[in-house]
Amino acid sequence: MPDSLLGRVRLPVIVLAQFAGTSLWFAGNAILPDIQPLLNNPALNGWITSAVQLGFIGGTLLYALLAIPDRFPTTRVFLVSVLLAAAANVGWLFLPLQASTVLVSRALTGFFLAGVYPVGMKLAADWFRPVLGRAMGFLVGALVLGTAFPHLLRGLGTSLPYRNLMLAVSGLAIGGGILLYLVVPSKPLPTQRTRFQLDALRTLVQPSAFRPAMLGYFGHMWELYTVWAFLPLLIGSYNTLHLAEPLNVSLTSFLTIAAGMLGCVLGGYGALQIGSRRVARYLLITSGLCLLLLPLLMGLPPLWFALFLAIWGAAASGDSPQFSTLVASYAPAESRGSTLTLVTSIGFLITVISIQTMAGLVAQFGASVWLFWLLLPGPLLGVLAVSTNDERS
Template structure:
């Protein structure tokens, strides 16, 4: 392939590899209806998502402390990580089925995904800095679509055995990693040993150029993954009052999450015109408004409620690449990989608290659309934080 074609292919390949790798994220959620009767574990919904988040948090801390994204060629880190995540994703299929082994598998999958999502962002920041907002839009959009993909597989083939679904997703992830390794070169790494600096951790809690975007990102994370984790429950609650015209739960779960890709991509193009800060702020305000309206719109006809879900899905995820852009563009080059990884780690720690709080409320007080107001502080506080940043 000519060099010019290889250069033009880099962003699509990074996007494809990110999509393939992150399809591992919610694979456990997609097969949850099959597992719950077999495991007799009604509380598995919250934990099967939190297990991945806990693994991801642990992984990002290890990757950051060892400065792996900055010490070694980025594409090698990505490939090895995605292969290990894919193997962890299917490891439980070869041992007796127990809740403990399933959750352990999800933790390990999340751990190695720490070398996929943040490392993909570093690749984008390395190669596409002049148009980073747009590149991040495509990249995080791929993550969103990858997250939604297992729901689509479940929705299109309800008889697809859960083993086949898990093996297919793992095969896709490895294929994406290999393609990235073959097409996208890593930026040269220095011969010096790069160490994680305590100052990197300290800057998260001190005034800095990226702190407003970081705090806005944390508010966004309080909402996003809890919405994704409980989307089947949310749609099921809506269906109870519309039993004659119910929405297809896995298909609409896929469509709502996948709409986030459109929000990411369109937001990336818009960021080139008005700046990442404004785009992130407007989308965060929109998702917060959707949270307010959710229980008030439950009587809407299915077609209108479906459109509402698509708007919410696009807004809830669409601000994420712009927060990543603002953080990446304000971070020193020699610590960019570690800083992005560490900020991502704290963001996902917040998701665990949010998901488990929602799961506790559902188990103690019953499922209700009003419970989703628990997520409102995230967009509100995030908007207030990002208003500090007038330069993005």
């Protein structure tokens, strides 16, 4: 393939591979209505998401401490990781159906996704640094769309057996990894082998331009995945108030999460004009206002409530690529992949705490919409963090 053509297709291929790989993330949530009656385990709703997050945390820590994204060709790391994640995603289908095997499968899927999401960000940082905010917008938008994709499959074909859905998602992920490996080259590795030094952990707390971006990202993560995990529950609660015109839970969940791709892409273009920091702050403020107003808007007609959810979904996800841009920009070049992976690991640990706290409150008090105010500290603290420095970055 000529170099000029390769340069033009490089970003679309990375985006497509990221979409395909991250479609594994919420595949378990999409089939939960099918398998939960078979398992008779009411706690599965919170843990099926947290299992992926915990696996991802373990994977990112190992990838970072071993400096895997910086020591080996990036596209090879991506391909091997997505193959293993896809295998883990369907492994439980060949075993007796038990909650333990499902959760172990989800944890292993998350573990190997550590070589997909952060490594895709490293590829974008390697190849598109002059327009990194825009490139990250497309890349994280692909992650958001991939996350929503299993909900679309279920919403369009409610009779689709859960086995077929899981196999289809794994096949998509493998295809994306192979395409990336064939089309996108890895940047040359440093002549001196990179090792992730534990002393580098100090950079996470030392005063610098890096720290506000990291703290803003952590606030964003307190909200995002808990919203995604409990979105079907929220829409179900809305439907109990609007029995005459209920929303399709799966399709509305897909549209709400997928709206985040639009937020990511538009935010990426906005970052070229006003900087990543300001875009992230404005979107954090918007998602925080959506959280604040949520209980008051449950009485809206279905179409207007779905539009509100789409605005919330766009804002809640749209700041993520700009935080990734800021973190990638300020991370040391020689350990960028490991630093991105480590920060991502901590961010996902925060999601587990948030999800399990919400799950415990739901179990105690029922599906009350007021419980979503638990997530308000995330946007609030995130806004405070990124407001400490208003430079055009």
